[in-house]
Amino acid sequence: xxxxxxxxxxxxxxxxxxVASERALPVTFESVTKSFGERIVLNGVDFSVRAxxxxxxxxxxxxxxxxxxxxxxxxxxxxxxTVRIDSSPVTGLSETSAFAFQEPRLLPWQTIRRNVALGxxxxxxxxxxxxxxxxxxxxxxxxxxxxxxxxxxxxxMAQRASLARALARRPGVLLLDEPFGALDALTRxxxxxxxxxxxxxxxxxxxxxxxxxxxALQLADRxxxxxxxxxxxxxxxxxxxxxxGTRPRDRSSAELGALRSTLLENLGVDSHRH
Amino acid sequence: xxxAEETQGRRSPQVNGGTAQATVGSYGSSAAGSGASPExxxxxxxxxxxxxxxxxxxxxxRVLLGLVVPVVxxxxxxxxxxxxxxxxVQLPTPASVWNAAAELIxxxxxxxxxxISTQRVLLGFAIGGLLGLAVGSLVGLSRVADALFSPxxxxxxxVPSLAWVPLLILWMQIGEDSKVTLISIGxxxxxxxxxxxxxxxxxxxxxxxxxxxxxRGVRLLTTVQLPAVVPSIFxxxxxxxAQAWLFxxxxxxxxxxxxxxxxxxxxxxxxxxDRLILAIVLLAVFGKISDALVGVVERWAIARWA
Ligand SMILES: Nc1ncnc2c1ncn2[C@@H]1O[C@H](COP(=O)(O)OP(=O)(O)OP(=O)(O)O)[C@@H](O)[C@H]1O
Ligand SMILES: [Mg+2]
Numbered sequence: 001x002x003x004x005x006x007x008x009x010x011x012x013x014x015x016x017x018x019v020a021s022e023r024a025l026p027v028t029f030e031s032v033t034k035s036f037g038e039r040i041v042l043n044g045v046d047f048s049v050r051a052x053x054x055x056x057x058x059x060x061x062x063x064x065x066x067x068x069x070x071x072x073x074x075x076x077x078x079x080x081x082t083v084r085i086d087s088s089p090v091t092g093l094s095e096t097s098a099f100a101f102q103e104p105r106l107l108p109w110q111t112i113r114r115n116v117a118l119g120x121x122x123x124x125x126x127x128x129x130x131x132x133x134x135x136x137x138x139x140x141x142x143x144x145x146x147x148x149x150x151x152x153x154x155x156x157m158a159q160r161a162s163l164a165r166a167l168a169r170r171p172g173v174l175l176l177d178e179p180f181g182a183l184d185a186l187t188r189x190x191x192x193x194x195x196x197x198x199x200x201x202x203x204x205x206x207x208x209x210x211x212x213x214x215x216a217l218q219l220a221d222r223x224x225x226x227x228x229x230x231x232x233x234x235x236x237x238x239x240x241x242x243x244x245g246t247r248p249r250d251r252s253s254a255e256l257g258a259l260r261s262t263l264l265e266n267l268g269v270d271s272h273r274h
Numbered sequence: 275x276x277x278a279e280e281t282q283g284r285r286s287p288q289v290n291g292g293t294a295q296a297t298v299g300s301y302g303s304s305a306a307g308s309g310a311s312p313e314x315x316x317x318x319x320x321x322x323x324x325x326x327x328x329x330x331x332x333x334x335x336r337v338l339l340g341l342v343v344p345v346v347x348x349x350x351x352x353x354x355x356x357x358x359x360x361x362x363v364q365l366p367t368p369a370s371v372w373n374a375a376a377e378l379i380x381x382x383x384x385x386x387x388x389x390i391s392t393q394r395v396l397l398g399f400a401i402g403g404l405l406g407l408a409v410g411s412l413v414g415l416s417r418v419a420d421a422l423f424s425p426x427x428x429x430x431x432x433v434p435s436l437a438w439v440p441l442l443i444l445w446m447q448i449g450e451d452s453k454v455t456l457i458s459i460g461x462x463x464x465x466x467x468x469x470x471x472x473x474x475x476x477x478x479x480x481x482x483x484x485x486x487x488x489x490r491g492v493r494l495l496t497t498v499q500l501p502a503v504v505p506s507i508f509x510x511x512x513x514x515x516a517q518a519w520l521f522x523x524x525x526x527x528x529x530x531x532x533x534x535x536x537x538x539x540x541x542x543x544x545x546x547x548d549r550l551i552l553a554i555v556l557l558a559v560f561g562k563i564s565d566a567l568v569g570v571v572e573r574w575a576i577a578r579w580a
Contacts, residue, residue: 073486093485105483109501109579118487118497169487 024052024203025086025096025172027072032081033234034067041067043234044081047224051086054199054206056216059226060267063235065209066102068226069175072207073099085173098169102177102209104158106150112161113137113146119168136164139194141187155182160191167198176208180215192219196247213263217243217256225266239266366548371555374548388556391522391533394450395564398457399518403511405458406465410510413466414473415499431463435521439528453525460521461514468510472503504579508572515568519561 027049034042041064049055057065070076071083074093083090085097098119106115113133120129137143140160145153150161159182166174179195180188192215199206210216216223220243227238241263244255329335348368354360355367362370378384413419413427438456446452476499484498526535534553541549 075482075486093488095488099483099486101479101483103479105479107480107484107498107501109504118484118489122488165487 023172024205026051027173027205027207028082028084028087029068029071030082030084032068032071032078032083034064034071034076035079035234040232040234042071042078043229043232043236045226045236047237047240049205049207050221051205052203053221054208054219056220056223057207057209057226058211058213058216058223058263058267059235059238061211063226063228065226066177069099069177069207069209072173073097073175075099094173096171097173097175098166098171099175100163100166100177100179102181104150104155104162106158106161106165108150111147111149112142112153112157115150115161116164116168119165121169132168133164136167139167139198140164140191156184156187159183160187163191163195170202171204174204174206176206178209178211181211188215193248195219213260213267214251216263217259218247218249218251223263225263227266363545363547366551370548371551374546374552378549378552386532387534387537387553388560391526391535392560394453394457394525394533395515395518395522398454398521399461399515401454402458402461402518403465403514406462406510406514407469407507409462410466410469411473411495414470415495427466431467435460436524439524443529448529453522453530456525457518457521460517464513464517465507465510468506468513469503472506473499476502501579504575508568508575512565512568512572515564516561519557519564523557 029045029047032042032045033040045068057068059065067076071078072085072090072094074090074097085094106112107118110118116136117129117133120132124132134143134146137146140163142153142157142160142164145157150158153161159179163176163179166176166179176195180191183191195206196219208216208219223241223243224237225239225241226235228234229236229238239262241259243249243259245253249256329339351365352368355362355365375384378387409423409427413423435456438459439452442452442455446455480502481494481498484494489497522533523535523538526533527539530536534557537553538550541547541553
């Protein structure tokens with residue numbers, strides 16, 4: 001909402017992208033299990049993410065949310081089971097997805113601008129790429145810091161740069177690992193609006209890991225609760241919640257309030273105390 | 275880093291390097307890298323005294339402070355020799371060392387000595403440094419190359435430098451080739467070791483992020499790995515340069531008819547302590563100058579890359 005006036009994602013830039021996927025792609029988890037040595041982290045995750053949907057993933061710390069996203073990106077190979085993007089199994093690093101890591105992971109020796117440009121899809125023309133990067137920097141409110149090095153900006157700024165880098169790719173699947181975790185409340189709201197705006201203009205399937213139940217309720221079409229199930233070791237799909245209503249949603253609605261309590265209960269928090 | 279320093283430390287005593295360091299001081303500090311230069315010595319740890327602090331904050335002031343110790347040493351040298359504490363064979367006066375220099379310049383010999391020594395050092399440093407960079411990158415980046423070459427390179431590194439001399443002379447005779455080769459060997463290992471170790475310790479999170487955004491091969495190398503190791507490359511190069519001077523003297527002490535190392539042995543046989551000291555002073559000066567030049571390139575490269 002706040003951002004709509006400044007958003008002018010120009011279409012002429014889009015047409016130059018050679019590799020950018022212009023279509024949101026479905027993601028399917030088929031009995032995905034992942035162990036590190038003896039330790040089972042993910043235990044038989046079965047789930048289908050619809051093309052173009054925003055899926056929030058919540059769950060206790062250390063339950064394997066990042067691991068699940070990494071499996072989609074091809075950064076982690078499941079011990080058994082398959083992850084599919086648009087029906088083709090993920091084997092190596094997937095070209096069709098982009099990752100905003102839990103930590104910013106910016107190259108310390110390059111400017112913010114060049115770090116963001118790293119996300120541009122292969123084959124982007126020079127001028128088109130530069131224009132796209134400038135536009136993104138404006139959206140994440142970093143234009144004034146474009147020529148700074150990562151160590152010269154704050155943690156929240158670095159996180160926004162990392163988000164911009166992932167957005168620059170215009171991927172079919174956008175993987176966001178707690179992208180707003182380091183932001184103050186106001187910037188966080190702005191960035192959430194930015195994400196929804198970009199999502200409206202450029203179709204992408206978004207998998208968003210978050211610790212913030214309200215953020216999940218605001219942004220997501222569905223919320224996946226990842227948590228140990230049925231006495232197994234390792235996490236599975238403990239619950240899936242359809243979030244009703246079109247965005248932006250009324251934070252004070254009774255329906256969302258009830259979902260909020262359910263979610264907190266799922267996460268093992270006594271909702272009456274909050 | 276540590277392994278390279280170890281190499282450096284282990285080799286120093288073999289080649290009278292200790293004498294040079296004790297007498298002048300600046301050669302040794304240049305070998306250790308940028309931090310340990312003599313001008314750092316007067317800097318107090320906590321609250322600096324008023325005048326000293328002002329001096330420390332300007333380049334001119336630091337140069338001035340850096341000159342204090344050499345001037346004091348020179349004065350002590352002058353007065354002790356003038357007072358006859360030492361015989362002229364033990365320690366000649368500064369003036370006679372100066373005169374020895376003037377005499378050698380007049381006969382046109384000094385520039386020949388300096389020229390040939392500098393040429394050997396630069397050639398050996400360039401060859402050894404480039405090879406160290408190339409092999410260090412290969413072994414640091416490729417696990418196959420690491421498994422294949424590391425044990426052998428480690429074994430070769432363990433061979434004391436002077437052990438190569440008879441073999442090099444046998445193969446290449448007493449010419450320029452054998453000397454430059456020996457110096458290259460000396461320059462190779464510090465660069466190899468620092469580059470190799472630094473590449474092993476590049477932040478894997480950054481490498482992973484770059485790979486996730488489609489970088490691989492040469493672009494991954496130039497975008498992530500090389501910039502990450504630029505500071506290490508330069509500490510390796512500075513150590514290598516110090517090693518190159520060390521090995522130069524080793525090579526020239528053993529078999530040569532020109533160069534600063536030859537000047538050392540020749541003066542020893544002829545009892546010319548003045549020339550001997552002159553050679554040591556020249557080694558210190560040129561060692562320091564070449565190290566400072568690398569330092570300039572280092573600052574530029576770090577501002578550009580890191
Ligand atoms: N490379 C690895 N080697 C061994 N164990 C790992 C590795 N990566 C993750 N783990 C383990 O897997 C588990 C899940 O990690 P993951 O990072 O996916 O958790 P998370 O749900 O993202 O947690 P958080 O909310 O704190 O970010 C943790 O117990 C972690 O120790
Ligand atoms: Mg995580």
